[in-house]
Amino acid sequence: MTATQSPVPEIHVAVGVIVREGRVLIARRPDHVHQGGLLEFPGGKVEAGETVQQALVREIAEETGLSLSETSLEPVIGIRHDYGDKRVFLDVWRTSEASGEPEGREGQPVDWLEPEQLRDQDFPVANRPVIRALRLPGVLAITGAMTSADDGLASLEGGLGQLEASGATCVVLRAPELSPEDYVRFASKAVALCTGQGLTPILHGSPEIFDAVPGAGGLHLPWSEAQALASRPVPESVWLGVSCHDADQLAHAAALGADYATLGPVQPTRSHPGCPAMGWEQFEALVAQAVIPVYALGGVGPGEAVAARRLGGQGVAGIRFWWRSDR
Incomplete structure (x- = not known):
């Protein structure tokens, strides 16, 4: 990196592992966005002044219509990944207490999948540890x-x-x-x-x-x-x-x-x-x-x-x- 270049900023992303009856809520990323077409766990960028829990409650409501309680969220894992053109910190939290029925409010398909149905190749590479965490026992x-x-x-x-x-x-x-x-x-x-x-x-x-x-x-x-x-x-x-x-x-x-x-x-x-x-x-x-x-x-x-x-x-x-x- 030369003196005129600046490092790629890291984006703090709140990620929700929402579990219901043993299945996990999954969405498909729009084709036009970064890593488009791949599956993802719902969530989004943590805005200035927000805690990760506040961001996750807001993002899940905006994306899926589900209501979350901050107190129901438990940390799963934190993952830093450099895609070359983008650096992300995935701050992953889990809850089994979401209320409502999910819908893709941004036009994205959503579905409940068994952990065994989650395949590495269907997700951005940074999601691999999240998939492992869902499949491994406690x-x-x-x-x-x-x-x-x-x-x-x-x-x-x-x-x-x-x-x-x-x-x-x-x-x-x-x-x-x-x-x-x-x-x-x-x-x-x-x-x-x-x-x-x-x-x-x-x-x-x-x-x-x-x-x-x-x-x-x-x-x-x-x-x-x-x-x-x-x-x-x-x-x-x-x-x-x-x-x-x-x-x-x-x-x-x-x-x-x-x-x-x-x-x-x-x-x-x-x-x-x-x-x-x-x-x-x-x-x-x-x-x-x-x-x-x-x-x-x-x-x-x-x-x-x-x-x-x-x-x-x-x-x-x-x-x-x-x-x-x-x-």
Whole structure:
């Protein structure tokens, strides 16, 4: 950039994820505007003197006729993206309490879609993390300590009832105590068990582990594995998660193309008694900088999922709320 050039200003955009009966309100952008013809979550520019909540209430009413309450809005994620000719900050908020029936008051088609119907290619590229946040559960289950593959499978089976009650639909199959050979044996059977129960099994470890165990729904990288990678090691069709502990690690996870990250420990844990907890205030500050969905990890359970979401997180990840051997 030369001395006579000025940086492209950033546009602050309030984005609404409006949910009704499990479906999300989507609009199609007019052909003549930036990114025309693509789908979008409704919303618009935050004007001078407005809070993002005020802007969202105004924009949704103007665009769709729906009425929102500012107090019903919960933060989802903040995304900064540079399109080259335009820089945007998407400030995304969610509500399930919109009243009225939506209509495209600016001539745009609107519709309610299931989260599974949202495809990356139909939206501006900056919307990818929003789609991930809608598809991911608010509670991410992680397997706990096990002495053998058989012990792990027994604990997994024993925890299925508690898992269902928690609302978790994805299970990270973490077992650092097992040898690589035993882990493959455990994970192969656990993948079949989880799939049969309608759960998404996510392997934990290296990219080689993902190649060794067919049928998994994703891979969760410990930081020791993630830090050595420069690109996404698994297909886009499966989940990729990364264990993170600070802002730099979250940024690296995003650069890898991760779909989500865990961040912690947020609170003290029995499993890591000497590890200092960051606390909810630091969690909120780090999540505000992240451009992928982030789960709170460490000393948290389903009861803290709402608190985590109100601070901008995806929800909570944990072991003890469901894993039999850790009770």
